[in-house]
Amino acid sequence: MNGDVAARKAAAERNALLSLAAILTHDxxxxxxxxxxxxxxxxxxxxxxxxxxRAQQSLQAAERMRDLLHAYSALVRSADRPTKVGAAxxxxxxxxxxxxxxxxxxLATGVERDFEGPPSTGxxxxxxxxxxIRTAEAGKGxxxxxxxxxxxxxxxxLTDAEGSRCAWPAEVVESVDDICGDEGVASADDxxxxxxMESPVR
Amino acid sequence: MSTTEVPRLGNSxxxxxxxxxxVHALALSLRKGGxxxxxxxxxxxxxxxxxxxxxxxxVVTDLLMPGGTGLELLKHIETKDPDLPxxxxxxxxxxxxxxxxxxxxxxxxxxxxxxRNQLLETVxxxxxxxxxxxxxxHAQERLQEEHRQLAIRHQRTAMLLSVLxxxxxxxxLVLDEDxxxxxxxxxxxxxxxxxxxxxxxxxxxxxxxxxxxxxDIQDRVVALAQGPVASGxxxxxxxxxxxxxxxxxxxxxLSVCETPAVDGEDRTRYVIALLYYETAYEQLxxxxxxxxxxxxxxxxxGSAAHEIxxxxxxxxxxLTMIEKGNADPVxxxxxxxxxxxxxxxxxxxxxxxxxxxxxxxxxxAVVVSDSVDGILALLRRAGKLRRIKLSFEQxxxxxxxxxxDKDEVHQIALNLITNxxxxxxxxxxxxxxxxxxxxxxxxxxxVLEVCDDGAGIEEELRARVxxxxxxxxxxGGTGLGLxxxxxxxxxxxxxxxxxxxxxxxxxxxVWVPRYKPGH
Numbered sequence: 001m002n003g004d005v006a007a008r009k010a011a012a013e014r015n016a017l018l019s020l021a022a023i024l025t026h027d028x029x030x031x032x033x034x035x036x037x038x039x040x041x042x043x044x045x046x047x048x049x050x051x052x053x054r055a056q057q058s059l060q061a062a063e064r065m066r067d068l069l070h071a072y073s074a075l076v077r078s079a080d081r082p083t084k085v086g087a088a089x090x091x092x093x094x095x096x097x098x099x100x101x102x103x104x105x106x107l108a109t110g111v112e113r114d115f116e117g118p119p120s121t122g123x124x125x126x127x128x129x130x131x132x133i134r135t136a137e138a139g140k141g142x143x144x145x146x147x148x149x150x151x152x153x154x155x156x157x158l159t160d161a162e163g164s165r166c167a168w169p170a171e172v173v174e175s176v177d178d179i180c181g182d183e184g185v186a187s188a189d190d191x192x193x194x195x196x197m198e199s200p201v202r
Numbered sequence: 203m204s205t206t207e208v209p210r211l212g213n214s215x216x217x218x219x220x221x222x223x224x225v226h227a228l229a230l231s232l233r234k235g236g237x238x239x240x241x242x243x244x245x246x247x248x249x250x251x252x253x254x255x256x257x258x259x260x261v262v263t264d265l266l267m268p269g270g271t272g273l274e275l276l277k278h279i280e281t282k283d284p285d286l287p288x289x290x291x292x293x294x295x296x297x298x299x300x301x302x303x304x305x306x307x308x309x310x311x312x313x314x315x316x317x318r319n320q321l322l323e324t325v326x327x328x329x330x331x332x333x334x335x336x337x338x339x340h341a342q343e344r345l346q347e348e349h350r351q352l353a354i355r356h357q358r359t360a361m362l363l364s365v366l367x368x369x370x371x372x373x374x375l376v377l378d379e380d381x382x383x384x385x386x387x388x389x390x391x392x393x394x395x396x397x398x399x400x401x402x403x404x405x406x407x408x409x410x411x412x413x414x415x416x417x418d419i420q421d422r423v424v425a426l427a428q429g430p431v432a433s434g435x436x437x438x439x440x441x442x443x444x445x446x447x448x449x450x451x452x453x454x455x456l457s458v459c460e461t462p463a464v465d466g467e468d469r470t471r472y473v474i475a476l477l478y479y480e481t482a483y484e485q486l487x488x489x490x491x492x493x494x495x496x497x498x499x500x501x502x503x504g505s506a507a508h509e510i511x512x513x514x515x516x517x518x519x520x521l522t523m524i525e526k527g528n529a530d531p532v533x534x535x536x537x538x539x540x541x542x543x544x545x546x547x548x549x550x551x552x553x554x555x556x557x558x559x560x561x562x563x564x565x566x567a568v569v570v571s572d573s574v575d576g577i578l579a580l581l582r583r584a585g586k587l588r589r590i591k592l593s594f595e596q597x598x599x600x601x602x603x604x605x606x607d608k609d610e611v612h613q614i615a616l617n618l619i620t621n622x623x624x625x626x627x628x629x630x631x632x633x634x635x636x637x638x639x640x641x642x643x644x645x646x647x648x649v650l651e652v653c654d655d656g657a658g659i660e661e662e663l664r665a666r667v668x669x670x671x672x673x674x675x676x677x678g679g680t681g682l683g684l685x686x687x688x689x690x691x692x693x694x695x696x697x698x699x700x701x702x703x704x705x706x707x708x709x710x711x712v713w714v715p716r717y718k719p720g721h
Contacts, residue, residue, distance in 0.1 A: 011315040025293075026293045026294065027293075029293030029314040029315060030221040030224050030293065030314065031223055032314065032315045033223075033224050033227060033291075033315035033316065034221075034223035034224055034226065034227040035315070036227075036315040036316075036317060036318075037227035037228060037230070037231045037321075038227050038230075038316075038319075039316050040231070040317065040318040040319075041227075041230060041231060041234065041318065044234075056288075063313065066315050070313070126425075139394075189285060
């Protein structure tokens with residue numbers, strides 16, 4: 001299999017996954033709609049006691065599902081179009097919040113100057129978070145991840161419990177290179193990954 | 203909804219959703235919120251439900267469903283009932299879908315899962331807006347209907363006014379604040395014998411004679427226009443310059459009206475003149491003069507009867523003597539005396555009959571002083587000048603000769619002098635007062651002026667003494683003297699004025715065209 005064929009196959013697989021994700025998020029919304037409203041009605045109808053409390057917990061679960069669903073949906077939608085980096089970062093952080101918590105990654109995000117990144121921004125940020133999780137899984141946690149957007153520059157700094165910088169594995173840097181687009185660059189330097197994104201308008 | 207019915211808040215919801223789970227949840231939620239819910243499971247069912255029932259207050263629809271999309275349903279509803287709000291509840295969070303829904307006038311675009319409160323609040327807001335727009339539409343329709351009714355009334359009024367304006371026998375004139383003609387009715391245009399465009403914007407002094415006591419009508423118009431609107435009315439007599447050199451007396455009423463300020467334009471004042479004239483005036487004038495001559499005959503008959511009686515006394519005596527044979531009628535000269543008496547009786551009778559004889563009016567040179575002298579002699583014989591200090595002065599070396607008919611001048615002078623005599627009263631047996639008669643030339647006019655120092659005429663009555671049959675003399679006056687003078691002077695294209703004579707009394711001045719050989 002030559003390089004072009006492999007690239008085409010990878011693109012087709014990527015598109016199929018994105019389409020599947022779109023259908024899933026869409027089809028999940030209907031049962032979730034039903035669940036949300038029925039929970040609300042149950043809270044309203046039930047006599048005081050265990051019933052309403054359970055209905056309230058069910059509603060909270062439904063609402064979390066709704067937030068995840070919306071975040072996934074937004075991620076899928078943004079896969080093929082330029083995206084504001086700050087908004088995408090907040091969305092992705094919310095999507096991975098529970099996962100980060102589980103791996104004891106303390107997230108701190110900031111947007112100095114927002115920037116409209118290339119179409120790869122959304123999935124690139126997902127790759128970044130997955131890389132952080134892999135880093136944590138490799139025994140480097142707990143640590144704090146500080147992610148700051150300042151125009152086209154996105155800086156990710158990992159700091160351990162003692163306040164020292166955590167080193168980024170080279171393959172992690174490579175895996176998040178997607179976020180920069182074709183013209184962007186990623187560099188790692190003593191626990192800090194700096195990504196300089198290309199502009200979507202060329 | 204009928205145009206007269208005031209819209210009310212409704213509660214009928216058409217819910218379009220293909221997923222039974224969602225239908226159940228949303229319908230339950232809406233019904234518990236007090237709404238009457240009709241469910242459609244796909245596009246075709248939604249169309250059927252909508253087409254069968256036009257009383258839905260709001261439509262809540264999914265975007266994707268079998269048979270068509272929520273946007274297609276929205277477009278269909280837009281063509282049938284553009285005010286019916288459509289709320290789209292969809293799992294599609296894309297900006298494009300939302301933008302398209304807004305473009306197609308969806309009331310709102312909600313993303314699933316939507317909370318119950320959000321759904322109820324949105325539906326409630328949609329219905330409130332529908333009622334609001336229906337109320338607005340209702341008010342608009344009512345306003346349009348009122349406007350239509352007003353337009354019809356305005357059109358009818360305009361037609362009636364047009365008929366009144368242009369078909370009225372009375373003349374109607376619209377004058378600006380400077381007394382210039384802005385518009386005139388057909389009746390007035392026909393009277394002056396000029397096309398409307400010829401008389402528009404002209405000074406009305408060109409259309410009316412100055413009034414004998416009130417002066418120029420234009421001054422009156424300007425004074426009215428500058429005064430308060432509430433008191434801006436005047437009524438009086440005017441003389442119109444009718445076509446073909448005619449002068450037509452008319453009654454005029456003037457009223458000030460003010461147009462409201464519109465679109466930044468200032469208020470504009472107009473003076474509306476209503477003019478009543480008698481087109482058969484010439485005939486009336488002749489009748490008036492005839493009536494005045496009859497009044498003169500009364501005066502002459504009184505004088506002549508006295509003279510005839512004086513003549514008849516000696517005649518009867520002579521006849522008795524002849525009958526008894528006591529005298530020689532020829533030798534004693536009785537026949538000659540009797541003949542002279544009979545001649546004088548005949549002369550007196552002729553004087554009475556003269557004014558009654560039909561005659562052709564012939565205008566030419568008339569010496570004013572001859573007429574005045576003749577009248578004074580007549581009045582003296584009739585004893586009318588007793589205890590009156592009378593003077594007659596002709597200024598200048600030449601006789602004042604005017605272009606008129608002899609009878610016309612006679613009538614003018616007689617009426618003015620008898621009026622002056624009447625104004626003096628009887629003086630309670632002592633001196634009655636003074637009458638001064640003057641005549642002179644003034645440019646192209648021969649002027650005759652008669653002054654008395656009698657009781658005078660009150661100012662408010664002065665304008666009315668030129669109206670026929672108006673008299674200040676009680677039962678002793680005919681009310682024809684000055685109107686006849688005015689008529690004759692008008693017909694001669696002259697002018698007459700009446701004013702106070704100093705502290706008391708009256709002065710009447712008549713201007714008649716000076717006679718020019720070859721006139």
